[in-house]
Amino acid sequence: MLSTLILILVSGAALIGVLPGLSAARSRQLALVTAGIALLWTVVLASQFDPSMTELQLQESLPWIESLGLTYKLGVDGLSLPLLALNSLLGGIAIWSSDDSIHRPRLYYPLILLINTGVAGAFLAQNLLLFFLFYELELIPLYLLIAIWGGARRGYAATKFLVYTAVSDLSILAGFLGVVWLSGSSSFDYQPLLAQSLPSGQQFLLLGALLVGFGIKIPLVPFHTWLPDAHVEASTPVSALLAGVLLKLGTYGIVRFGLGMFPEAWSVLAPWLAIWAVISVLYGSFNAIAQTDMKKMVAYSSIGHMGYVLLAASAATPLSLLASVIQMVSHGLISATLFLLVGIIYEKSGTRDVTRLRGLLNPERGLPLVGTLMILGVMASAGVPGMVGFISEFLVFLGSFSVFPVQTLLCMVGTGLTAVYFLLLSNRVFFGRLSEQALNLPPVLWSDRAPAIVLAALIVMLGLQPRWIVRWSESTVSTLVPTQAAITQTSSIAIHSKFLNSSSNDRDPSEILNPSPSNIH
Amino acid sequence: MIETPLKSSTHPLATYIDRLKTGDTLLPDTQENLVEVVGILRSYGVVLEGYYQNLLYIAEHQFLVQFPFFKYFNGQVSPGKLLRHLWHDRLNFEYAEYCAKTMLWHGGGGVDTYLDSPEFTHAAQEAIEAKIKHNLPLRGLHRLLPEFLLEQVRQLAYYSALGQFWRVMSESFLTLSEKYDQGKIQSIPEVVEHIKAGLVAAADIPITYSVTLQNQVYEIIPQSAGLTFLPDVAVPYVETIFFRGTPFTGTVSYNAQAHQISPDQSRFQYGALYADPLPIGGSGIPPTLLMQDMRHFLPEYLHQVYRRTPRGENDLEVQICQSFQKSMFCVTTAAIVGLAPHPLDTMDPEQQQANQAYLETWMDRFLNSRLQDVQVC
Numbered sequence: 033m034l035s036t037l038i039l040i041l042v043s044g045a046a047l048i049g050v051l052p053g054l055s056a057a058r059s060r061q062l063a064l065v066t067a068g069i070a071l072l073w074t075v076v077l078a079s080q081f082d083p084s085m086t087e088l089q090l091q092e093s094l095p096w097i098e099s100l101g102l103t104y105k106l107g108v109d110g111l112s113l114p115l116l117a118l119n120s121l122l123g124g125i126a127i128w129s130s131d132d133s134i135h136r137p138r139l140y141y142p143l144i145l146l147i148n149t150g151v152a153g154a155f156l157a158q159n160l161l162l163f164f165l166f167y168e169l170e171l172i173p174l175y176l177l178i179a180i181w182g183g184a185r186r187g188y189a190a191t192k193f194l195v196y197t198a199v200s201d202l203s204i205l206a207g208f209l210g211v212v213w214l215s216g217s218s219s220f221d222y223q224p225l226l227a228q229s230l231p232s233g234q235q236f237l238l239l240g241a242l243l244v245g246f247g248i249k250i251p252l253v254p255f256h257t258w259l260p261d262a263h264v265e266a267s268t269p270v271s272a273l274l275a276g277v278l279l280k281l282g283t284y285g286i287v288r289f290g291l292g293m294f295p296e297a298w299s300v301l302a303p304w305l306a307i308w309a310v311i312s313v314l315y316g317s318f319n320a321i322a323q324t325d326m327k328k329m330v331a332y333s334s335i336g337h338m339g340y341v342l343l344a345a346s347a348a349t350p351l352s353l354l355a356s357v358i359q360m361v362s363h364g365l366i367s368a369t370l371f372l373l374v375g376i377i378y379e380k381s382g383t384r385d386v387t388r389l390r391g392l393l394n395p396e397r398g399l400p401l402v403g404t405l406m407i408l409g410v411m412a413s414a415g416v417p418g419m420v421g422f423i424s425e426f427l428v429f430l431g432s433f434s435v436f437p438v439q440t441l442l443c444m445v446g447t448g449l450t451a452v453y454f455l456l457l458s459n460r461v462f463f464g465r466l467s468e469q470a471l472n473l474p475p476v477l478w479s480d481r482a483p484a485i486v487l488a489a490l491i492v493m494l495g496l497q498p499r500w501i502v503r504w505s506e507s508t509v510s511t512l513v514p515t516q517a518a519i520t521q522t523s524s525i526a527i528h529s530k531f532l533n534s535s536s537n538d539r540d541p542s543e544i545l546n547p548s549p550s551n552i553h
Numbered sequence: 554m555i556e557t558p559l560k561s562s563t564h565p566l567a568t569y570i571d572r573l574k575t576g577d578t579l580l581p582d583t584q585e586n587l588v589e590v591v592g593i594l595r596s597y598g599v600v601l602e603g604y605y606q607n608l609l610y611i612a613e614h615q616f617l618v619q620f621p622f623f624k625y626f627n628g629q630v631s632p633g634k635l636l637r638h639l640w641h642d643r644l645n646f647e648y649a650e651y652c653a654k655t656m657l658w659h660g661g662g663g664v665d666t667y668l669d670s671p672e673f674t675h676a677a678q679e680a681i682e683a684k685i686k687h688n689l690p691l692r693g694l695h696r697l698l699p700e701f702l703l704e705q706v707r708q709l710a711y712y713s714a715l716g717q718f719w720r721v722m723s724e725s726f727l728t729l730s731e732k733y734d735q736g737k738i739q740s741i742p743e744v745v746e747h748i749k750a751g752l753v754a755a756a757d758i759p760i761t762y763s764v765t766l767q768n769q770v771y772e773i774i775p776q777s778a779g780l781t782f783l784p785d786v787a788v789p790y791v792e793t794i795f796f797r798g799t800p801f802t803g804t805v806s807y808n809a810q811a812h813q814i815s816p817d818q819s820r821f822q823y824g825a826l827y828a829d830p831l832p833i834g835g836s837g838i839p840p841t842l843l844m845q846d847m848r849h850f851l852p853e854y855l856h857q858v859y860r861r862t863p864r865g866e867n868d869l870e871v872q873i874c875q876s877f878q879k880s881m882f883c884v885t886t887a888a889i890v891g892l893a894p895h896p897l898d899t900m901d902p903e904q905q906q907a908n909q910a911y912l913e914t915w916m917d918r919f920l921n922s923r924l925q926d927v928q929v930c
Contacts, residue, residue, distance in 0.1 A: 396833060396868040396871040397868045466831050472863045473864070475867045
């Protein structure tokens with residue numbers, strides 16, 4: 033059943049590329065049909081999925097290149113299913129949002145479908161090498177999508193993306209090879225590798241390689257510089273796909289392979305990972321405030337919001353791990369919505385510059401519905417209750433606070449900063465008198481608005497009824513929690529004490545945990 | 554061509570002074586302007602017909618009614634009409650009330666002077682006493698706040714005055730449209746001439762206001778007050794609605810300490826000749842109500858004009874507002890020409906000088922208006 037999903041996407045891509053005489057419109061229609069069937073099949077898969085089970089479901093296994101330890105092994109659990117659904121949904125939306133008159137459509141649509149294939153395969157793969165192959169599959173299609181259909185500096189952005197992702201791939205491959213080689217295993221199958229034990233030094237090394245590799249993908253500061261350029265130069269549908277789905281490969285990899293395979297090393301590194309998350313959140317937020325290009329602002333916002341996933345993963349409590357999954361889905365929906373809407377504004381007004389746009393909420397001459405959806409999207413990103421962004425961020429903070437209170441509080445500042453930069457954007461671009469630039473905007477068609485409306489509806493629905501998404505992952509995330517109580521408040525407070533209050537270094541940890549009234553200053 | 558031996562004005566808007574002196578109009582005389590002005594005035598005439606009927610109904614039949622739930626029904630309440638009302642299948646009578654209340658607030662003219670006179674107070678008190686004779690709560694309110702019901706009567710007096718004014722203007726605009734359809738109106742100057750003739754013909758129509766309570770008529774503004782159409786209602790209306798207006802709420806934050814709204818009401822510049830059409834459609838913009846009403850009565854030839862614009866009819870209310878603003882400059886032209894101290898084509902140098910000073914005073918008021926903006930077709 034899982035292979036059927038991959039087959040649908042690959043077949044669609046092949047048909048569009050191979051069938052003779054396909055026009056641009058027909059290519060788009062065929063791509064839409066493929067994406068629609070893939071989405072329906074994902075719904076079928078979800079209907080077959082039992083949320084109460086913790087182990088992998090719908091498994092498939094075929095020997096492939098046994099000498100390399102490569103097995104075609106697929107399976108789905110509560111961590112991958114929501115992301116699979118997100119991939120199927122956003123793939124269709126990216127195709128729908130593509131311009132009817134795009135050039136070279138018979139290359140364009142297959143590339144998008146191949147990206148969907150790679151992402152779906154990566155989420156489903158239960159063999160490390162197979163995961164890597166699928167992870168690698170999206171590299172060239174995305175490079176081409178930016179390099180051919182991107183903006184003025186597309187060459188630079190595409191090359192930068194290629195280089196960064198290539199380094200990411202190498203790092204991840206090195207980590208995977210190291211796991212297998214050092215553990216003496218003959219296969220790259222994920223489940224058997226979980227049972228292997230490695231010395232802590234080797235675990236740190238391998239985890240470090242994975243953190244660098246997936247950290248580039250997420251992206252985490254300071255590996256992030258490829259993302260703003262890629263987003264700015266990529267077309268709107270590609271941006272939506274990149275932010276909505278592709279970045280989740282990084283966070284998925286960190287949780288599945290980083291936390292999953294090296295829980296002891298993860299536990300030791302967790303306080304530093306939480307600090308890394310803070311740096312990413314705050315850096316992304318402060319940079320977003322400084323931006324005048326709306327797309328770049330949303331890109332830096334993405335960097336900030338992916339930091340929340342790292343915070344939740346580092347805390348590794350059942351609630352925080354659940355929150356990390358929800359945050360991935362939430363960020364995927366919200367960032368895709370924002371990129372789609374920025375794309376509409378750019379297409380109609382010719383600019384993304386917040387200093388040149390004003391009054392777009394004008395009900396007659398402006399973009400009132402687009403503006404309204406944009407305000408809804410930025411509110412969701414800022415964690416306003418009633419939308420899925422609030423649910424995910426609240427769960428992240430609630431799940432992480434007990435383990436890393438200081439880091440969590442600092443990340444909460446990031447939420448406040450999100451409100452700052454998005455309020456700046458909303459106030460400048462949508463309120464006030466319509467600017468001269470926008471006095472005669474062409475009308476927005478319902479086909480332009482439809483994808484954003486669908487995503488906005490999901491953002492609100494999941495915000496009002498989070499159970500619809502939480503229920504899929506609750507059982508699975510409990511298996512990801514490290515079995516040994518390695519992440520203790522002692523380790524985290526010891527870290528804090530070292531940097532915040534050097535005089536408390538000699539204090540008894542139990543005293544720190546249970547302060548008597550005389551110790552409270 | 555009318556000769557003007559007097560030296561041209563050095564006013565920044567001297568071009569328009571010269572235009573008016575030569576019999577031309579503030580709005581350029583083009584075919585597109587003609588179609589827009591006549592079309593929008595036709596629609597405006599239909600809407601005014603509804604507005605004035607309701608204003609007069611409220612003034613005469615909703616006099617000090619404590620809970621006027623059905624004041625917009627013009628006395629014809631039925632389940633069908635109620636459903637249509639709730640579905641908002643009606644004119645926005647609230648805009649008519651807004652105009653009347655704005656006139657009351659700005660005051661000025663003979664009606665305002667009379668409403669502050671002892672004669673009015675006496676007449677109004679009689680009507681008030683008759684109305685609230687058997688209404689205990691209102692009697693208590695009147696004893697407690699004697700000026701309150703008096704002020705309500707002043708407001709109703711303005712409703713009546715405005716209703717009577719719009720009755721004349723509605724007929725004038727509808728007649729203009731008929732003449733255009735018959736080919737008798739073919740230029741902007743002819744439109745202005747028609748409006749001016751209508752104003753002049755109605756100039757001496759008396760403005761009165763009376764209510765009938767328990768089969769007895771109470772004359773609140775009797776004919777003996779000497780109030781007439783042109784100087785006592787039309788001129789204050791132009792001053793209030795065309796020039797002063799009210800600041801629009803909800804679009805701009807006004808800093809009161811910085812006097813961003815002038816403490817001197819006479820210096821307000823929020824009227825129809827100054828207003829930016831772009832905010833039309835948004836909340837807090839009262840003229841949106843008028844534009845929404847007018848869009849239902851546009852003639853087909855005007856629809857065709859609007860469909861030719863880049864956004865087609867997606868921004869219909871803004872386009873209607875722009876056309877409406879052009880038409881109001883035509884009405885203003887008529888008012889300026891009609892109120893000139895001497896005929897603008899006079900050859901007497903002294904009269905010419907008086908006319909020039911008169912026109913420069915008007916042009917001073919147009920400096921910040923949208924006069925320049927409406928010159929572009």
